[in-house]
Amino acid sequence: MAKETALPLAFMARMAALLDEEFPPFLAVLNQKPVPALRVNTLKLPVEQFLALSPWALTPIPWCPEGFTLDRKANIGTHTYHEIALYYVQDASAMAVGALTAPQPGERVLDLCASPGGKSTHLASLLAGQGVLVANEIDRGRAEALRRNLERWGATNALVLNETPERLADRWPGAFDRVVVDAPCSGEGMFRKNEEARFHWSEAHVVGCALRQREILHSASRLVRPGGRLVYATCTFAPEEDEGVIAHFLRSHPDYALATPPWHSGFQPGRPEWADWPAVETRRETQSNSLQRAVRLWPHKLQGEGHFVAIMQRAGDQAPAAWKPAQPVRLAPSDRAALEAFWQPLIGRPLPERLLLRPRESRDVEVLAPPEDAPDTARLRTALSGWRLGLLRKGRFEPSHALAMALRAEEVSQRIDQPIGGELAARYMRGETLDAPGPDGWVLIAVEGFPVGWGKRVGGVVKNHYPKSLRWG
Numbered sequence: 001m002a003k004e005t006a007l008p009l010a011f012m013a014r015m016a017a018l019l020d021e022e023f024p025p026f027l028a029v030l031n032q033k034p035v036p037a038l039r040v041n042t043l044k045l046p047v048e049q050f051l052a053l054s055p056w057a058l059t060p061i062p063w064c065p066e067g068f069t070l071d072r073k074a075n076i077g078t079h080t081y082h083e084i085a086l087y088y089v090q091d092a093s094a095m096a097v098g099a100l101t102a103p104q105p106g107e108r109v110l111d112l113c114a115s116p117g118g119k120s121t122h123l124a125s126l127l128a129g130q131g132v133l134v135a136n137e138i139d140r141g142r143a144e145a146l147r148r149n150l151e152r153w154g155a156t157n158a159l160v161l162n163e164t165p166e167r168l169a170d171r172w173p174g175a176f177d178r179v180v181v182d183a184p185c186s187g188e189g190m191f192r193k194n195e196e197a198r199f200h201w202s203e204a205h206v207v208g209c210a211l212r213q214r215e216i217l218h219s220a221s222r223l224v225r226p227g228g229r230l231v232y233a234t235c236t237f238a239p240e241e242d243e244g245v246i247a248h249f250l251r252s253h254p255d256y257a258l259a260t261p262p263w264h265s266g267f268q269p270g271r272p273e274w275a276d277w278p279a280v281e282t283r284r285e286t287q288s289n290s291l292q293r294a295v296r297l298w299p300h301k302l303q304g305e306g307h308f309v310a311i312m313q314r315a316g317d318q319a320p321a322a323w324k325p326a327q328p329v330r331l332a333p334s335d336r337a338a339l340e341a342f343w344q345p346l347i348g349r350p351l352p353e354r355l356l357l358r359p360r361e362s363r364d365v366e367v368l369a370p371p372e373d374a375p376d377t378a379r380l381r382t383a384l385s386g387w388r389l390g391l392l393r394k395g396r397f398e399p400s401h402a403l404a405m406a407l408r409a410e411e412v413s414q415r416i417d418q419p420i421g422g423e424l425a426a427r428y429m430r431g432e433t434l435d436a437p438g439p440d441g442w443v444l445i446a447v448e449g450f451p452v453g454w455g456k457r458v459g460g461v462v463k464n465h466y467p468k469s470l471r472w473g
């Protein structure tokens with residue numbers, strides 16, 4: 001069945017009425033295949049270095065310096081560079097969210113609806129390891145996926161929470177420089193990628209999503225410091241969400257106003273007339289044009305699936321509200337000795353001073369290095385509180401995959417570094433043991449100088465510690 005006929009009829013009728021003579025080109029692109037795109041992981045390498053490594057022809061995305069579109073046949077989802085997180089596969093229009101949020105290194109940033117981590121990994125790269133990224137996801141299973149993605153990405157200053165927006169707002173009012181709400185939405189911008197989005201769509205779903213977004217945004221507004229920014233984004237075209245939600249938010253939150261984002265080729269302004277915006281009191285009418293400061297990314301106007309982004313600035317100018325800091329612990333001397341016995345001969349950067357311990361269900365204890373400005377997360381459902389270094393297990397220290405992914409290979413004295421396509425690396429990723437002479441102990445496996453994971457060598461045989469879930473099938 002052609003995709004065109006699988007699009008919900010009521011959706012088509014709505015879009016035809018909204019878009020008028022633009023409807024035929026809009027419909028035409030919905031019947032084309034999505035354009036693949038990737039965003040380079042600048043925590044691991046500069047864009048120029050990736051350009052030199054890339055086996056594909058890359059076309060820059062105007063609004064995202066780390067983003068590129070590719071030929072439809074490019075195998076970016078299965079390439080080794082993807083497995084070692086040199087890039088994230090992300091729709092080009094979705095990259096506008098992180099780019100327009102523009103966090104500055106050192107800031108406190110909250111991504112409130114964050115899984116699987118497309119925006120969070122982008123925000124983590126822009127923070128460049130400085131400041132704090134709190135990535136929250138209300139769904140427990142999805143929060144775990146978010147944690148795995150941020151760890152693979154090499155983020156060292158991220159917390160992952162599994163909370164409701166209300167509970168976070170009660171705990172940390174005014175504590176963030178920037179809050180991103182990449183809202184659960186009716187997903188019309190997913191229609192050409194995702195059959196399920198088409199299946200679940202209905203006009204009632206659109207209305208339900210709009211109401212839920214209003215509630216999430218209200219909580220989000222409480223978390224932003226005076227002078228800070230609240231970013232609202234969806235991957236839908238429905239005006240009841242998008243302009244409708246922003247108009248409602250601005251009416252009920254007079255301390256917020258839309259900010260003008262940097263404008264790029266292909267961006268289209270928000271549509272005030274779709275939200276009945278001028279029909280409100282005079283003071284608000286002065287802001288009616290400001291709904292045009294929201295950005296619509298349409299699939300027939302640029303290379304991307306479609307997004308809506310609005311940046312709202314909170315009035316005033318105050319530093320983020322103080323929060324109770326995370327309380328690092330002093331390691332017992334035997335634990336400290338075990339950790340140092342692993343770290344000192346192997347890792348060419350100082351062992352982090354401040355450490356957290358998290359007992360696990362077994363008798364193992366997880367060791368983490370929290371970001372410098374980390375908050376205490378007691379009584380919040382917490383999936384991650386910083387850089388997970390590894391486990392204290394029966395008097396020894398066992399490094400985590402997250403430790404490997406956030407190191408640079410040259411920082412590790414014992415390593416097996418393979419060129420792309422190297423046989424040993426392929427065997428490692430398949431989960432095999434490796435024959436590789438050298439001293440006994442932990443070894444980092446790397447490809448082209450980028451970490452893949454740990455192995456442990458005894459008598460010239462390297463036992464595989466690549467996480468089972470990542471191994472080639």
Ligand SMILES: C[S@@+](CC[C@H](N)C(=O)[O-])C[C@H]1O[C@@H](n2cnc3c(N)ncnc32)[C@H](O)[C@@H]1O
Nearest residue numbers: 113114115116117118119138139182183184216
């Ligand atoms: C559009 S997705 C987020 C995509 C993600 N930001 C990314 O770029 O990978 C919206 C997320 O909001 C979560 N969500 C659903 N209901 C929510 C609620 N009431 N409050 C907060 N988040 C919610 C969903 O579980 C979903 O993961």
